[in-house]
Amino acid sequence: MKNYAGSRMSVVVPCFNEEEAIPVYYRAMCRVMKDMPEVEFELLFVDDGSSDSTLELLKKMNEEDKRCQYLSFSRNFGKEAALYAGLKSASGDYVATMDVDMQDPPGLLPEMYRILLEEDYDSVATRRSTRTGEPRLRSFLSESFYKFINKISKTEIVNGARDYRLMKRRMVDAVLGMSEYNRFSKGIFEWVGFRTKWLEFQNVGRCAGETKWSVKKLFFYSLEGITGFSVAPLSLAAVVGVIFCILSFFMILVIIVRTVVWGDPVSGWPSLACIIFMVSGIQLFCMGIVGQYLSKTYLETKHRPIFILKESSTGKEGEKRKGAVYEKTSA
Ligand code: UDP
Ligand code: MG
Numbered sequence: 103m104k105n106y107a108g109s110r111m112s113v114v115v116p117c118f119n120e121e122e123a124i125p126v127y128y129r130a131m132c133r134v135m136k137d138m139p140e141v142e143f144e145l146l147f148v149d150d151g152s153s154d155s156t157l158e159l160l161k162k163m164n165e166e167d168k169r170c171q172y173l174s175f176s177r178n179f180g181k182e183a184a185l186y187a188g189l190k191s192a193s194g195d196y197v198a199t200m201d202v203d204m205q206d207p208p209g210l211l212p213e214m215y216r217i218l219l220e221e222d223y224d225s226v227a228t229r230r231s232t233r234t235g236e237p238r239l240r241s242f243l244s245e246s247f248y249k250f251i252n253k254i255s256k257t258e259i260v261n262g263a264r265d266y267r268l269m270k271r272r273m274v275d276a277v278l279g280m281s282e283y284n285r286f287s288k289g290i291f292e293w294v295g296f297r298t299k300w301l302e303f304q305n306v307g308r309c310a311g312e313t314k315w316s317v318k319k320l321f322f323y324s325l326e327g328i329t330g331f332s333v334a335p336l337s338l339a340a341v342v343g344v345i346f347c348i349l350s351f352f353m354i355l356v357i358i359v360r361t362v363v364w365g366d367p368v369s370g371w372p373s374l375a376c377i378i379f380m381v382s383g384i385q386l387f388c389m390g391i392v393g394q395y396l397s398k399t400y401l402e403t404k405h406r407p408i409f410i411l412k413e414s415s416t417g418k419e420g421e422k423r424k425g426a427v428y429e430k431t432s433a
Contacts, residue, residue, distance in 0.1 A: 111141050111196040112144045113131070113199075115146065116148045116181050119153060121155045122311050134212065142194075144193065145171065147160050148173045157172070173188065174414060179408070205308060206228065207306065226299045227264075229301075231262065243321075247327070254334035282330070283408060284330055325394065330398070335395075
């Protein structure tokens with residue numbers, strides 16, 4: 103293998119109430135870092151407004167091991183915001199993003215790094231080949247979501263894709279260039295393009311703690327994906343509207359003809375009531391779709407920051423760190 107000594111790698115790790123998982127993760131990463139002596143590491147933990155002792159733990163790790171850096175949010179802004187903040191302060195030539203709960207095996211990192219060095223790729227992403235250990239309903243809903251979004255969006259969202267990937271600097275800069283407020287990373291990583299190699303691994307359970315994603319939270323996250331990467335539902339509303347207009351036109355014709363030929367018996371009000379219910383339901387549904395997009399546009403136009411830093415070990419927010427290139431600093 104060629105001598106690539108001197109590469110810098112930042113690993114972005116979002117943490118939300120992860121006091122139990124962090125030590126396990128850190129130990130695993132120490133082993134990985136030992137196996138990659140040619141790389142200068144920076145572990146960027148992003149404390150997403152945890153209410154347990156996550157931040158204290160991160161501070162202690164920072165004191166003991168300068169490779170561990172942390173950012174801490176003023177409240178819980180969500181994993182997407184944590185990923186963005188981490189990518190923004192990452193200074194490495196290579197940047198990885200991974201979960202702290204060991205569901206993204208740190209042991210894959212050397213292989214991912216090797217691929218970027220030796221093959222012509224800009225990023226190595228991972229997907230899980232199985233969903234073992236996940237509740238049935240959840241798997242079913244996830245599968246349906248991927249099928250649906252890939253039908254209506256031009257950006258391919260890979261089924262089972264994890265937010266575990268390693269990227270070269272130019273791809274990271276492209277991702278940072280997308281400073282939208284409503285973030286859906288799985289779509290953003292695809293949207294920016296570049297050559298990505300996919301690695302598969304078997305699903306592993308959490309090492310400690312509990313998942314932070316309820317079905318409700320996942321549902322709203324999937325709406326983020328749909329409205330962020332497809333405008334097809336807006337056209338759907340229009341298509342349904344047109345179909346119903348045409349249908350009602352024919353129905354009116356039928357009623358007129360019937361009245362002229364057979365007179366006008368006062369019957370059929372229950373069916374009329376049903377039709378009114380159905381049509382107004384469809385109207386509300388369509389308005390809801392428009393409302394979804396409108397609300398996203400509303401939030402986007404406010405230009406609110408994606409996250410607010412409370413404190414960090416890496417200097418002030420937005421400050422240019424050695425080696426880091428920012429195209430935009432909207433947050
Ligand atoms: N996470 C976060 N903010 C949140 C929720 C989750 O930073 O509001 C982090 C969490 O600490 C973990 C990663 O995102 O490192 C994935 O979360 P989790 O394991 O709960 O999700 P799952 O693997 O069940 O999809
Ligand atoms: Mg997890």
